[in-house]
Amino acid sequence: MKTKTYWIFAILTISIITLAFGYTTFKSPKEKLAAVDCAETPNTTAESDFKPTIANKTPAPSKAPKGMVWIPGGEFSMGSNVEDESLCSIKGVTKDAAPIHRVYVDGYFMDKTExxxxxxAKFVKATGYVTVAEQKPTKEEFPTAAEEDLITGSVIFTPTPAAVNLNNFLQWWSYVGGADWKHPEGPQSNIKGKEKYPVVHITYEDAAAYAKWAGKRLPTEAEWEFAARGGKTGNLYAWGNTLKPNGKFQANIYQGHFPIKDGDTGEDGFKGIAPTAQFEPNTYGLYDIGGNVWEWVNDWYSVDYYQTLAGDGKITKNPQGPKAYNDPSDPTEKKRIHRGGSFLCTDQYCTRYMVGTRGKGEIRSAANHLGFRCVKSI
Incomplete structure (x- = not known):
């Protein structure tokens, strides 16, 4: 990779492939807009895969810390039985969320919002912490990159001027110099007036550093899903089994033609990222557990981890994730799990706001739709 183009491609590959977007069957933009059959409900395997959630009855041991809620823990069926990547019958890569398996987690506190x-900003002011996006990449990280190409920055969603084939995600992502948490849309942007928006352009280590400073930690994948399900059994979404109950969206996701400029209609009330807590919380009091921004969790990503857990048919107690990452589609990059989907998830392409589905991310990569929330052990 001797040119700037190829170096940027390397950055994009690290960050964007993390979302595990599926391959489509579209052959042309016109075909994409005219021939795709979308549905309100995805194809699923047998509902009997899910067994009842058994939440603990233990009350919170103390008053919840500010901005957090009590999650009682318990036993539940974890994973997804969705067969397709999207509501438009696109065959994708959801197999890493199967099979459904039984898990138990102890109780904990969790941030209400991202x-x-x-x-x-309070964390950065108190510690002087510098995020990965604000650090100049090194020759050790990118030995073939020219020195002038080693600039600070992050990846930003860049809409296309017209319809495109969805097989090539590099068409709508750009590495932008000077993009970081304080400049989410590039060096000319800022977060003034956006204090209540979720912080973005956060890598795994940025999230973990904040959590440690706050006396918290990142959730395990099992803790995240138990909390997201809100004590319910096998629902498609954190709010139920219907994408739009009573015709109303319950999360900040993408409506309209993806990824075209001005393609997001904002039917849910927002075009792009939204402030936190703009939709009803789930039954545990958690906001934006689906959509808005992806959230880091602590587990390493392994494509076959669920198969391993389900193999002996036993209940796994407080799983901490696999001991190492395993992604045959991109074996050289170290990845951890993302959960919840983002404002860019769309029924045309990626419906990973569905509560049991998974994302993945290279641990030192960030983007303008990636943030986190924390938990606190008792």
Whole structure:
């Protein structure tokens, strides 16, 4: 990779492939807009895969810390039985969320919302922390990159001027110099007036550093899903089994033609990222557990981890994830799990706001739709 183009491609590959977007069957933009059959409900395997959630009855041991809620823990069926990547019958890569398996987690406190710009700013002011996006890449990381190409920055969603084939995600992502949590859309942008928006352009280590400072930690994948399900059994979404109950969206996701400029109609009330807590919380009091921004969790990503857990048919107690990452599609990059989907998830392409589905991310990569929330052990 001797040119700037190829170096940027390397950055994009690290960050964007993390979302595990599926391959489509579209052959042309016109075909994409005219021939795709979308549905309100995805194809699923047998509902009997899910067994009843058994939440603990233990009350919170103390008053919840500010901005957090009590999650009682318990036993539940984890994973997804969705067969397709999207509501438009696109065959994708959801197999890493199967098979459904039984898990038990102890109780814990969890942030009501994703960590906001305001909260992250307090951390940075107190510690002087510098995020990965603000650090100049090194020759050790990118030995073939020219020195002038080693600039600070992050990846930003860049809409296309017209319809495109969805097989090539590099068409709508750009590495932008000077983009970081304080400049989410590039060096000319800022977060003034966006104190209550979720902080973005956060890598795994940025999230973990904040959590440690706050006396918290990142959730395990099992803790995240138990909380997201809100004590319910096998629902498609954190709010139920219907994408739009009573015709109303319950999360900040993408409506309209993806990824075209001005393609997001904003039917849910927002075009792009939204402030936190703009929709009803789930039954545990958690906001934006689906959509808005992806959230880091602590587990390493392994494509076959669920198969391993389900193999002996036993209940796994407090799983911490695999001991190492395993992604045959991109074996050289170290990845951890993302959960919840983002404002860019769309029924045309990626419906990973569905509560049991998974994302993945290279641990030192960030983008303008990636943030986190924390938990606190008792």
């Amino acid at each position: 960590v906001t710009n305001e909260e992250y």
